[in-house]
Amino acid sequence: MEENKIVRDQIFEIIKNQIKDNDPPETKLTYDRLMREGHSEFVTKQLIGQCVAVEMFGVMKFGEPFDMERFTANLLALPKSPLEDEG
Numbered sequence: 001m002e003e004n005k006i007v008r009d010q011i012f013e014i015i016k017n018q019i020k021d022n023d024p025p026e027t028k029l030t031y032d033r034l035m036r037e038g039h040s041e042f043v044t045k046q047l048i049g050q051c052v053a054v055e056m057f058g059v060m061k062f063g064e065p066f067d068m069e070r071f072t073a074n075l076l077a078l079p080k081s082p083l084e085d086e087g
Contacts, residue, residue: 008046008049011052015027015031015048015049024068026072027048029075030048030076031044034079047078047079050074050081051071051074051078054070054071054074054083055070055071
């Protein structure tokens with residue numbers, strides 16, 4: 001389970017940097033919206049982290065380029081999981 005915490009911490013670091021750099025701006029907009037909707041900071045980061053993980057998986061597993069259009073669409077659809085339409 002330690003591996004899961006390491007991956008989660010790395011994804012949370014990516015989110016922190018996206019918010020700090022405002023790149024893409026949709027990450028901060030989504031973070032602020034989810035917080036306003038009453039989600040805790042941890043849950044908000046977990047939700048955004050699902051979108052990051054989808055892109056990381058595509059890059060690492062299939063060598064796909066990072067899909068900014070899909071990433072931002074998934075952010076804007078939160079709290080709906082980007083994985084709900086799969087399977």
